Amino acid sequence: MNAVAARDSHGPRMQPKPGRISEHKPAIEEVHILWITGGLGCDGDSVSITAASQPSLEDVMLGAIPGLPKVHLHNPVLAYTVGDEFMAPFHKAARGELDNFVLVLEGSIPNEKISGDGYWAAYGTDPQTGNPITIPEWLDRLTPKALAVVTAGTCAAYGGIHAMKGNATGCMGVADYLGWDWKSKAGLPIVNVPGCPVQPDNFMETLLYLLRQLAGLAPMIPIDEAGRPKWLFEKTVHEGCDRAGYFEQGDFTHEYGSPKCLVKIGCWGPVVQCNVPKRGWMAGIGGCPNVGGICIGCTMPGFPDKFMPFMDPPPGSTLSSNLIKPYGALIRALRPLTNATLNAEPKWRHNRPNLTTGYQPPQ
Ligand code: SF4
Ligand code: SF4
Missing domain, CATH: 4.10.480.10 (Cytochrome-c3 hydrogenase, C-terminal domain)
Incomplete structure (x- = not known):
């Protein structure tokens, strides 16, 4: 059992003492975020997280949050490097030379084993063969070595628009590809943060939680049956x-x-x-x-x-909205009466036309 899993089995001891969080030494001191945007998608989730403020990307990257490991982000939309220089950490991780990394997937996974010859999406090229590396190949290479696997947006989580009925790409979400019972080497399940695009703070808050978990500061992340963090997705719109x-x-x-x-x-x-x-x-x-x-x-x-079709009333809503109509009409008629009462001060207050306060208005 590795360090993270070992700490998970002793939940209460993972909690820092109040007021001493800045003295906490993370269980893992440095983490690379390897972010693959090469699935079928629009890079909208990468763009979206730049708007996060709870926490912001900058807060996490610059070490402004006490107790977190040092974070290195490798995301092609936000990187300063390009080409081989940008791809180097991904190849290093695939060779098993990058110890601690979280793998973030953005975009739907086109599965060439289902769709047939050729390929739909690739990310970099194989240094040995010069061939493009497909997204399923990256999943095969990196997921066994990742501390955690997180999806950013609905395409990577469940397939999204690209996985619509009749699509030619064999597209699917990460959990459909790896299996819904998949666990990382640190014992973490796939964590899905859906949205089209992902809501910026939802993603950054989830990433923060996982980094705190890797640092030994939080218990196992609570997720629902669809892999979503429970505290973010348990209530309805x-x-x-x-x-x-x-x-x-x-x-x-x-x-x-x-x-x-x-x-x-x-x-x-x-x-x-x-x-x-x-x-x-x-x-x-x-x-x-x-x-x-x-x-x-x-x-x-x-x-x-x-x-679908969007814009048509949802089938179930006909029943609920028709049932609530007579109740709503009655309530709408009664509420102005209560409202009028509440808009008047109680009768024991000094609010009558003749002043009873002793105040002498100017003549
Ligand atoms: S309110 Fe509905 S459409 Fe808007 S982000 Fe949430 S699930 Fe998507
Ligand atoms: S059905 Fe009406 S109240 Fe409910 S989420 Fe939609 S707009 Fe809001």
């Missing part, structure tokens, strides 16, 4: 939506540009697990339905096939 009050009052819009509930124009929020309406998109601002966009379920393993 609807439960955190700014428009939920309108739903409860049966007040639905049939057009864009209204502040009312969007369910009749295709919002899947009531059955989608995502914290974006609560968290906002950047610095707490935004969050799809909050700002007028229907939820299309982009954090869900069934995305996009099970949510």
